[in-house]
Amino acid sequence: MRISKKVVILGPAGTGKTTLKKIFFDMVSPLELLEKSLEPTKGVDTNMYSFFNLDFAMFDLAGQENDNWFDKEKDIFNNSNVIMCVLDINSYLKEILNFLKALITLYNEIKINDSEIIVLLHKIDLIDGLYLQHKTKAINEFLKKQNKKNFKITTHTTSIARQFFFKTYKIIANIILNISDQKTLLKSAFQNYKNDLEIILRYDIEKKYDIRALFLDLNLSKNDAIFHLKRLEKLGFAKLEENQISFRLTQRVRFFNSGFELNKKEHDINKILEMFLIFSNLTQK
Ligand SMILES: Nc1nc2c(ncn2[C@@H]2O[C@H](COP(=O)(O)OP(=O)(O)OP(=O)(O)O)[C@@H](O)[C@H]2O)c(=O)[nH]1
Ligand SMILES: [Mg+2]
Structure with a gap:
């Protein structure tokens, strides 16, 4: 309902x-x-x-x-x-x-x-x-x-x-x-955002990368790489380019990472993954 x-x-x-x-x-x-x-x-x-x-x-x-x-x-x-x-x-x-x-x-x-x-x-x-x-x-x-x-x-x-x-x-x-009213989201549902977080922490902002880097660095197949990058694109954190053969991280990552870096120790990674899950499921109609 x-x-x-x-x-x-x-x-x-x-x-x-x-x-x-x-x-x-x-x-x-x-x-x-x-x-x-x-x-x-x-x-x-x-x-x-x-x-x-x-x-x-x-x-x-x-x-x-x-x-x-x-x-x-x-x-x-x-x-x-x-x-x-x-x-x-x-x-x-x-x-x-x-x-x-x-x-x-x-x-x-x-x-x-x-x-x-x-x-x-x-x-x-x-x-x-x-x-x-x-x-x-x-x-x-x-x-x-x-x-x-x-x-x-x-x-x-x-x-x-x-x-x-x-x-x-x-x-x-x-x-x-x-x-x-969804007080807690299923843990299994946000665990699969670990790669998304890994990607935005690993690469330089606004530099162009071949999506094959995700295979070499994170062992992601081409399809999985595109899946995660598209999700990051929806979150405003990445842009797929040249017919999905390359990508760049956006300035929004710099904003996000600044606060993240400042209090890294305090942060519960699960809370961050849950935030990604929340914003990925928010859609303008
Ligand atoms: N320094 C600073 N400026 C901000 C922040 N958030 C918004 N602004 C600036 O505040 C100004 C007004 O923003 P708007 O979002 O148009 O304000 P509003 O409340 O919608 O205004 P009305 O539509 O007139 O009611 C813009 O110049 C924004 O860039 C912030 O967190 N810090
Ligand atoms: Mg306004």
Whole structure:
């Protein structure tokens, strides 16, 4: 049986909502989006995705039209299951708290029954670590006080910059997993992503390799090599070229690897393979 869900992304203008969606749901290159900004969203951008037996619609709202979303157009939140609120952690604390207050008021007013709120405190690459800690703590304490009805509200700190990309990748993977209600994925299913991880750790970025390298280095037959590379292509990590005789790893690998290298010891390899499984099964419809 298929299940359907609705996710609404909102937040003040320019906080990074569309960027996050494009990078993690549409696999667009983070480098591209850091270098060249997107146009501000107008109205609402809607995309449909599937993930195993889940179909979900994402409504990406224009920050410039928040007055409308909180008032005349609040029907947009009807039947939503997840409200993803993206805030720029570099904004004034007062502005952040006011936005959250308005959101909680709206939530209580229109009783978005089953919906949970996920707050992303975004652009942490632009803030000093200690200041980030203080600000996050203040926001969490504020939410605890405001949330008298105890609905589900969680906060995460995120960024698309290289040093935080891996951390954010993991957060978004968990969000997708939670939306789908598939709490744990079968271990056997992600074990076969070991080769994919091996490939992105082994080769240099943007250098062209013959796919026969995968036979020599990892003992993969031509068909298996193409299978793994196609999967990496879907994840945005590789590009097959010249009629599938050569490949290159993309800049996205550099973003992914930076965070990975930083905390290698802490990482549970199974968690990483599970992340690959999650994003490989996310498809835009
Ligand atoms: N430094 C930094 N910049 C970011 C990050 N994420 C997004 N940006 C930048 O933030 C700017 C705004 O991004 P958008 O995704 O268009 O913002 P939005 O929230 O969709 O804005 P509206 O559509 O107007 O509501 C762009 O210039 C992005 O490159 C981040 O993690 N760090
Ligand atoms: Mg936008």
